[in-house]
Amino acid sequence: MNALMAIAGQEVRAGLRNRWVAATTLILAALALSLVLLGSAPTGTVGASPVAVVVVSLASLTIFLLPLLALLLSFDAIVGEAERGTLLLLLAYPVARWQVVLGKFLGHAAILGLATVVGYGAAGALLAFTGAADAEAWTAFAVLIGTSVLLGMAFVALGSLASIVVRERPTAAGLAVGLWLVFVLLYDAALLGLLVLDQGATVSGGVLDALLLLNPADVYRLINLTGDGAAALLAGMSAPGEAGAIPVAALYAALAAWIVLPLGAGVLVFNRRHP
């Protein structure tokens, strides 16, 4: 356990040292703050609370940005150590392979989680300062921050897996970009194409639900933009198909699975690796 925390702590320290923490916090804070300052314009006379407006726009942008940051942070985790020549020494210490994978994951998740909470939290503080909102909107904002951290963790886990399965750093980088393209851009487009082609013949609401759960970005979108809050109303996104029927707990479970499964797979692959 000590070794696990030592590795995680070392990652965080490295992140502070090479300005990763500062950079990601600044990016996320800048994004969130600009949405708070500029984004209240479209409210017009809709009467939605400014907090709900920010939740919707921030959630949409988070889906693009946060996975990218998470993958950039984590693709280097194992393959980078292997290439620098530090992995052999690390494994010669009394640490288990899973401790290496999990320790690095925890370190990266902490960096990204901290950046998310501080960055988005700053926006929340500004919102609270400029005008009050109802409790419901604040709940949505809290959910947004929490699920953003989880989304970041899922993509850190995916990046770690990419870092373990390949032998060279550039390959891992390419794989990370590929993962981002697939999950953030291509998956939804493909799903849409499928629905158009299918015309509702075979793809039922249940199948669509299942397909949406197969992408962590979509799970995140479902949690934040559908449901029955003011944010959902504003998002104009009624749940696709019968997706609204997916219980919230199942959505969270899916997100958790997107963290646990890539990590587990990574540990299995790493255990069989010969440094």
Next chain:
Amino acid sequence: MTPSIVLDGVSRRYGGVTALESAKFQAEAGETVALVGHNGAGKTTLMKLVLGLIRPSDGTVRVLGEDPAGRHGARVRSRIGFLPESVAFHAAMTGTELLAFYARLKGAPRAANAELLQRVGLAGAAGRRVGTYSKGMRQRLALAQALIGEPGILLLDEPTSGLDPESRHQVYETIDALRSRGALILVSTHALAEIERQVDRVVMLHRGRVVADGDVPSLRRQVPMPLRVRLRVRHCTTQRVLDRIEGAEVLDRGEEHLLLAVMPERRADLIHAIDGLREVIEEVEIESPGLETLYRHLTRGDAA
């Protein structure tokens, strides 16, 4: 007492390449053993097996009575200090930070780190980023991390490669100090001549096979290796000299110089003969064959 490291009929193959072939090897606490061989002879593979980083394809490895690649591998590794061949560190960390990290991994008290840095001569650079260190300093930092927690077994993979003479000397001094503390030291090298005096035993590896294993004198006896005698003599006296030195094989001959090979058991006769030729011999150089020569002899005709 059971030996600390036991390799019994161990083979290790990577695909079609055999890195180690039915290697039999033992080492006990308090021993200093040199692993000698060309690049790719199997030295690093042997160390990785001892560390449990790889599993043998055949045979068994036992370190402190346990299988290092098995369930208690971590316990075994906590007793081992390892200096890898090409060592690298996170460049943004300072020497102190890195040692603290490795001490935490090993569950060793961090209080001893300052003394370790002192011992390898890095006390002055402890607060600097490792990225600013020279190669010799990085190598010494690597040695310091291997010494964390007073390990009972030390694996040093080419500890002096790429170091200047001063740093090399420091490494050998450290090895000597550790020997006196009763640690088992396994040091791989191809600078055999340098390490000869520092070790109790030499294990020679060639293409994954153990070709020789024994202490230095017994290895010397194993193969009859002639002394090389280089003489500078007065003009046109070489024949006269050759008549007096018996049993010498002439390797090279000129008008004023001779290069002879003499079997070691004739050393006394040789010196006597040279003494009798004082007036014609201007310069004498007698070279005892080192283990380097033995290694070449053992692996000769198999170099391709």
